[in-house]
Amino acid sequence: MQVALLQLDLAFGDVEVNKEKINHMIHKIPDETDVIVLPELWNTCYDLKRLDQLADYDGWDSRAFLSHLAYRHEAAIVGGSVAKVGEQGFTNTMYIYNKKGHFIKEYSKAHLIPLMHEQKYFKAGDRDGLFEVGGIPSAGLICYDLRFPEWVRWHAVQGAKVIYIVAQWPKERINHWRTLIQARAIENQCFVVACNRVGDDPNFSFGGHSMVVGPMGELIVEGGDEEGILTAMLDLDQVAKARSLVPVYNDIRSDLYDLRLK
Numbered sequence: 001m002q003v004a005l006l007q008l009d010l011a012f013g014d015v016e017v018n019k020e021k022i023n024h025m026i027h028k029i030p031d032e033t034d035v036i037v038l039p040e041l042w043n044t045c046y047d048l049k050r051l052d053q054l055a056d057y058d059g060w061d062s063r064a065f066l067s068h069l070a071y072r073h074e075a076a077i078v079g080g081s082v083a084k085v086g087e088q089g090f091t092n093t094m095y096i097y098n099k100k101g102h103f104i105k106e107y108s109k110a111h112l113i114p115l116m117h118e119q120k121y122f123k124a125g126d127r128d129g130l131f132e133v134g135g136i137p138s139a140g141l142i143c144y145d146l147r148f149p150e151w152v153r154w155h156a157v158q159g160a161k162v163i164y165i166v167a168q169w170p171k172e173r174i175n176h177w178r179t180l181i182q183a184r185a186i187e188n189q190c191f192v193v194a195c196n197r198v199g200d201d202p203n204f205s206f207g208g209h210s211m212v213v214g215p216m217g218e219l220i221v222e223g224g225d226e227e228g229i230l231t232a233m234l235d236l237d238q239v240a241k242a243r244s245l246v247p248v249y250n251d252i253r254s255d256l257y258d259l260r261l262k
């Protein structure tokens with residue numbers, strides 16, 4: 001399975017410019033791409049004070065845009081995330097479409113990051129990020145979710161072999177980003193496909209370093225801090241190989257540690 005990650009420099013609060021940028025960049029993706037991945041909040045960025053003017057009502061505009069992209073390029077799309085407004089208020093929401101442009105999944109960020117004031121504006125999601133694309137059990141999570149190993153592990157034990165992480169991760173903590181992606185891939189013995197943005201907004205500078213890491217922690221591709229497209233080929237057989245070589249799933253001591261809150 002071939003994936004293509006769009007590591008974009010996005011325009012703060014300018015949805016139309018960001019759509020144009022995606023339309024332009026997507027033409028450079030190789031024809032054989034199976035899955036296209038976009039960054040977090042590609043529509044509004046972190047222009048949270050203007051969400052009431054910018055957020056997409058029920059995600060309709062973003063959904064139409066993503067569905068059309070998937071259909072036109074005959075590739076599934078893990079549509080980063082967008083600021084959406086619905087009956088429950090604002091959410092930071094991911095949409096996934098298959099290569100025919102059919103809707104597959106919606107996931108809203110479960111862990112909101114205080115450092116970027118998300119709690120003040122967004123309602124946290126309370127559903128899982130599991131989906132299947134091209135017959136491959138997968139999961140989609142959003143940025144700060146990466147810091148919660150239990151949430152990633154939960155998706156892995158439900159069967160996800162590829163975990164997609166979409167992000168606007170600041171440059172100042174890019175060492176955490178790189179280390180956590182590799183740790184999540186190694187501990188869960190799955191592929192992690194992680195797409196970050198680059199560039200600046202009025203409050204943050206974003207670090208890029210989008211990455212694809214394999215189930216033994218092997219770095220398949222890593223970006224720098226420039227805008228661009230990263231591609232990688234995922235050999236899904238590597239998941240079973242890693243799990244038979246180091247059988248951590250068989251050796252979990254649920255009798256000894258129960259991670260539910262007391």
Ligand SMILES: NC(=O)CCC(=O)C(=O)O
Nearest residue numbers: 113143144168169170173
């Ligand atoms: N957009 C985010 O969730 C950023 C996460 C982050 O900066 C961190 O966890 O550190």
